[in-house]
Amino acid sequence: xAGVMQNPRHLVRRRGQEARLRCSPVKGHSHVxxxxxLPEEGLKFMVYLQKxxxxxxxxxxxxxxxxxxxxxxxxxxxxxxxxxGDSAAYFCASSPIQRSHNSPxxxxxxxxxxxx
Amino acid sequence: KNEVEQSPQNLTxxxxxxxxxxxxxSVGISAxxxxxxxxxxxxxxxxxxxxxxxxxxxxxxxxxxxxxxSSLHITAxxxxxxxxxICAVSSGNTGKLIFGQGTTLQVKP
Numbered sequence: 496x497a498g499v500m501q502n503p504r505h506l507v508r509r510r511g512q513e514a515r516l517r518c519s520p521v522k523g524h525s526h527v528x529x530x531x532x533l534p535e536e537g538l539k540f541m542v543y544l545q546k547x548x549x550x551x552x553x554x555x556x557x558x559x560x561x562x563x564x565x566x567x568x569x570x571x572x573x574x575x576x577x578x579x580g581d582s583a584a585y586f587c588a589s590s591p592i593q594r595s596h597n598s599p600x601x602x603x604x605x606x607x608x609x610x611x
Numbered sequence: 612k613n614e615v616e617q618s619p620q621n622l623t624x625x626x627x628x629x630x631x632x633x634x635x636x637s638v639g640i641s642a643x644x645x646x647x648x649x650x651x652x653x654x655x656x657x658x659x660x661x662x663x664x665x666x667x668x669x670x671x672x673x674x675x676x677x678x679x680x681s682s683l684h685i686t687a688x689x690x691x692x693x694x695x696x697i698c699a700v701s702s703g704n705t706g707k708l709i710f711g712q713g714t715t716l717q718v719k720p
């Protein structure tokens with residue numbers, strides 16, 4: 496029973512390139528959250544998705560960032576034209592469908608993005 | 612002022628000591644979470660609380676809803692407990708978390 500799988504674990508991109516971060520939730524979970532941890536800062540909420548729907552994207556930067564959670568396949572966090580300030584650890588968490596709002600969250604190991 | 616405040620920010624203890632980490636919050640919550648993060652590692656959920664007290668092994672978490680305060684206790688601390696401990700609250704009806712800044716714990720042998 497695999498937990499939340501994130502890949503890649505480490506991603507290096509040059510300024511201006513695109514970064515794609517993938518998150519496969521726990522099997523049977525249909526709620527996915529993305530969080531960002533900037534260097535020396537705490538975790539911050541980015542976006543909450545259910546299958547094929549963005550429920551809350553209040554923490555997403557208005558430009559260059561997008562997220563999706565298709566009917567089939569992993570959730571994707573996409574960052575276009577990366578800048579050095581995007582360097583951070585990006586964590587995905589999932590929760591089960593029946594008790595999404597107050598269920599213990601299962602976190603992935605994160606993707607550490609470095610922009611050079 | 613952050614909506615979730617933790618104290619202390621850094622904590623050094625000797626192996627075997629009893630450790631307390633505190634968390635205060637200023638928003639209405641549906642649940643409070645205690646998380647553990649090892650350096651360069653992932654995040655593990657330790658507890659989810661909406662009232663009272665929970666215990667798991669040497670870890671105990673308590674919450675006082677009226678005072679908007681929670682504590683995480685570690686009994687008989689061990690060097691492998693060295694990690695960052697993060698308090699987070701679920702607020703609103705989406706389940707998204709608001710995080711404290713974390714408490715970095717180092718337990719020396």
